[in-house]
Amino acid sequence: MTDAETRPNVARMYDYYLGGCHNFAADRAAAEEILKIFPDTSVAAQTNRAFLRRAVRWAAERGVRQFLDVGAGLPTQGNVHEVVRAVDPDARVVYVDHDEVAVAYARRLLPTDGRTVVLRGDLRRPDEWLADPTLRATIDLAEPVALLLVAVLHFVPDGDDPWAAVARLRDATAPGSLLALSHLTLDGAPPLPARAGTEVYRRSSAPLVPRTHADVARFLDGYDLVEPGLVRLADWRPDGEPRAAVSHGYGGVGVRR
Numbered sequence: 001m002t003d004a005e006t007r008p009n010v011a012r013m014y015d016y017y018l019g020g021c022h023n024f025a026a027d028r029a030a031a032e033e034i035l036k037i038f039p040d041t042s043v044a045a046q047t048n049r050a051f052l053r054r055a056v057r058w059a060a061e062r063g064v065r066q067f068l069d070v071g072a073g074l075p076t077q078g079n080v081h082e083v084v085r086a087v088d089p090d091a092r093v094v095y096v097d098h099d100e101v102a103v104a105y106a107r108r109l110l111p112t113d114g115r116t117v118v119l120r121g122d123l124r125r126p127d128e129w130l131a132d133p134t135l136r137a138t139i140d141l142a143e144p145v146a147l148l149l150v151a152v153l154h155f156v157p158d159g160d161d162p163w164a165a166v167a168r169l170r171d172a173t174a175p176g177s178l179l180a181l182s183h184l185t186l187d188g189a190p191p192l193p194a195r196a197g198t199e200v201y202r203r204s205s206a207p208l209v210p211r212t213h214a215d216v217a218r219f220l221d222g223y224d225l226v227e228p229g230l231v232r233l234a235d236w237r238p239d240g241e242p243r244a245a246v247s248h249g250y251g252g253v254g255v256r257r
């Protein structure tokens with residue numbers, strides 16, 4: 001077995017929480033440890049996906065036709081291109097992830113229609129992939145883009161300055177572009193289980209870095225937040241879908257000034 005299969009991987013652990021089948025024994029064992037500590041993790045993952053769908057649909061209905069989904073993960077139900085194409089069949093979607101397994105699955109499972117592109121790239125180093133010719137052929141950065149950073153920034157430690165990376169992406173997009181983000185928080189969570197949970201992720205492919213509301217809000221510098229602001233995921237423009245009893249994340253959408 002390769003290291004990629006024996007080390008728990010955050011993309012595949014998330015796939016397991018969502019009931020997917022693209023995961024290995026090491027991912028399932030680590031995910032089960034998390035589920036023992038936080039039994040509602042699967043519901044929280046579904047809540048995050050539901051936020052992603054609502055934010056993407058809102059952006060598409062507002063007229064945005066280009067989507068840049070960074071930290072896109074493994075294809076699952078309600079993928080961004082499916083939600084977007086229900087509004088505009090010609091909309092363009094570029095998926096970016098740094099995980100080679102997630103990228104390989106996505107390339108195998110997603111349509112090869114020229115309007116859906118999968119790139120390997122690291123959120124921490126946008127300049128390495130922003131100039132990629134495939135990205136540039138798919139998305140016109142001079143026109144508004146919806147940048148999606150959903151459940152990914154909490155895998156980037158403060159030492160890697162994720163705020164600078166997000167600012168670089170903001171500056172690469174046109175005024176009127178959107179940023180939709182969700183981010184894990186442990187605001188209000190009991191400290192001991194929180195520590196046990198982050199310990200499990202310390203052994204995985206990426207450490208988990210929950211952040212406070214104030215630190216998550218800084219990612220939206222240079223954006224005007226749309227209503228209802230940066231709120232618990234289930235509270236962002238709920239549309240009547242079943243709501244999780246507990247949401248461990250903040251979500252929000254901003255419009256670039």
Ligand SMILES: C[S@@+](CC[C@H](N)C(=O)[O-])C[C@H]1O[C@@H](n2cnc3c(N)ncnc32)[C@H](O)[C@@H]1O
Pocket residue numbers: 010011014048049052070071072073074096097098099102121122123124149150151152155156206
């Ligand atoms: C929890 S999944 C979220 C997937 C999807 N965005 C969603 O919310 O349903 C996190 C994804 O972020 C990816 N990721 C973590 N750190 C990253 C980085 N520095 N650059 C790009 N992708 C990253 C992981 O590989 C994983 O696929």
